[in-house]
Amino acid sequence: MLLNHIPDPIQLLDYIDDGEHARHYRFRLLSQNNNHDWRNVQAGQFFMLNVASVGEAPFTFTEPPNEHGEFRVFIRQMGKVTSTLFLMKAGDILGARGPFGRGWPLEKIKNSNTIIVAGGCGLAPLVNLIDRLISPSEDQHNNQQLALIYGARNRRSQMLNPERNRWKNNISIFNTLDESSDQDYPSSTIQGSPLNILAQAIATFDSPPKTALLCGPELMMNCIAEYFVDYGLPPESIFLSMERRMHCAVGLCGHCYLGNKYVCKDGPTFSWQELQQLTQC
Amino acid sequence: MKSYLINDLSPLQQHLSEHYQFHQPVKNSNEQCYWQQITKGTTKPLSDERPLSSAKRFFFTEHENLLIFNGEFFRETLPSPEPFVLFGVQSCDLSAISYQDKFFSEDPYYQARRKQCLLVGIDCIEPCENGFCPTVDAGPGVRSHTADLILHPLPNKHWLVIEKTEEGVQSLRGLTLETTQEHHLRQRDQALHRCKQLFADDSYITHGIENINSGKIPGSFWKKLAIQCVGCSGCTTLCPTCSCYGTRSTETEQEPGRKNNIQQRFWDSCLYEGFQREASFHNPSAEAGTRVQRFWQHKFGDNFYAEFEHYGCVGCGRCEQTCPGVIGVHSVMKRIENAAESYS
Secondary structure (H helix, E strand, O other), rough: OOOOOOEEOOOOOOEEEEEOOEEEEEEEOOOOOOOOOOOOOOOEEEEEEOOOEEEEEEEEOOOOOOOOOEEEEEOOOOOOHHHOOOOOOOOOEEEEEEEEOOOOHHHHHHHOOEEEEEEEEHHHHHHHHHHHHOOOOOOOOOOOEEEEEEEEEOOOHHOOOHHHHHHHHEEEEEEEOOOOOOOOOOOOOOOOOOOHHHHHHOOOOOOOEEEEEEOOOHHHHHHHHHHOOOOHHHHHHHEEEEEOOOOOOOOOOOEEEEOEEEEHHOOEEEEHHHHHHHHHH | OOOOEEEEOOOHHHHHHHHOOOEEEEEEOOOEEEEEOOOOOOOOOOOOOOOOOOOOOHHHOOOOEEEEOOOEEEOOOOOOOOOEEEEEEHHHHHHHHHHHHOOOOOOHHHHHHOOOOEEEEEEEOOOOOOOOOOOOOOOOOOOOHHOOOOEOOHHHHHEEEEEHHHHHHHHHOOOOOOOOOOHHHHHHHHHHHHHHHHOOOOOHHHHHHHHHHHHHHHHHHHHHOOOOOHHHHHHHOOOOOOEEEEEEEEEEEEOOOEEEEEEEEEOOOOOOOOOOOOOOOOOOOOOEEEEHHHHHHHOHHHHHHHHHOOOOOOOOOOOHHHOOOOOOOHHHHHHHHHHHHOOO
16 A cells, blocks of 8 residues: 555635643544545644745644534744744635554553643644543543643743643643742742652642643653652553654654654654653664 | 576567556766666667666656646546566665565556556676675565566576566567576576675674664664764665655645646655644654654564564665765764674
8 A cells, every 4th residue: 555645625714822832723634535534533632834935844633624624723923834823814825644653552542540741732642642541432441530730931931822721620630830020920830841740730639640641842851750760660561752853754754763763653762661662672 | 487598688678668668877077877768669788787867766756746736626647657567677776676576556646657667677696896795685686476577697698587477478479589597597596696605795784783783772872873874865865765754835826817836746855854743843854863763763673574574675785885984874874883892
């Protein structure tokens, strides 16, 4: 079976600003007859957004395509692709290829107490997962508890504010700010990094968390994964969503290598156990 | 499948060029050997030297268009080459094609070219400079599964032509050929055995492979080695198995006033500093030592061997020949061997 490198056309519907140089975009697949199968997108999978005049870059879905082909994506302005996108307006046509990669292990997560740690826009790949876990349509017979620690540099750079507001009645949320001169923030926010609040977050669980999900700066994830190993979580129950530069998203261009694997194809979600083996390669 | 004896390559070259666009290694006026297209109806002597560049560009081209966007739709720009023959591909380069056939098995651009190609391999009966194909099971005789036809030079300017695939059989239809005798094939075995014995001792390569896979080589070794990497991409360009690529978009005006965007891919190199650099400037392989280590791990790692049933090195020695920093395969493997005592 040959791969299809051709994007499906999508239309920019609208966007809202959220955080520093970051926006929630809404797109719509323009055709019913697509090159790619957009049904059954896993939470944590990604797609390649094609801005034809500059190129492609990988983004995760905060809401996967619905029956009308509409989907949402959280995008931070960073390089050439996103800077061009930020100049585009409703009605403009772009392209999308995907979904790609291995998302979060939903089956393993949904029956266990789970602690989630995200930094900066690293919360974006977790949005759809958290929405699914707290959705009334999900199997709620278990008494799963969730806690989210969200770290940001300062208040201005905190992102995904509507999502965190929406979740606050369903999960325990702790916010950390690396730098803050502002003492007037809620009790759930502390100054420091997510590492500083891990013990407090774990203490809120009735029974200890069995799974940890991490997404954010690599150094932050590595430190937190080591903390959880020391705490007693098995390395195969700690999951990290890795970020790498990608050109093809199908394991061919080589840019996203990690040991002998490719983050686009074998990830972006890896267990800490897998990552330890890969970094020894 | 049969084998034939011929005393002149020209009729075979003429015959194949009637049915295929014809390419073969040829020596130019500077005595350098290159792949060259031969005009239909003419023949040139087949060079027995290793071409400066491998045959990988015939399938995985240096740059090519992937798709075109007209403002509304994206359209694939698949190549549609006429049938072509690569006449006289040496065993190392054939092993590399076989390796890339696996790597690009699902890539439509690679496969569109590959399926149009007839591969005529040639046995090497003398070792070449810097070559060590026997050590990595890639020569000197053409591996059976890697070619459609095999040429073997016999003494007195005779050649064996050995059929290996149905495509190879079909390509010879219309030629009147003399079937070989059993002793000719024995002669081939003896010549290849003799050739193998003539390769210089390269046990340091075998030891180097073991050391690379032992995980004992410290990062400091690679860091020191990488001082000599100037990031020129000579090794990755000439390496017949290297396959990293980048993509870029360009604008084209096919009709006046109507601009289209074309997405292209082009050969890239994992040894470039910016190869993994992200838009945020986070760069997991910012250190040259990390990049050099990964390059050699990719060539000789057992985990890649398990996936491709072959190392990512076919022993052609081109990296040694081209590296301006003198960290091609022989130099690196010797340094690993020399340093091994200190970290074993």
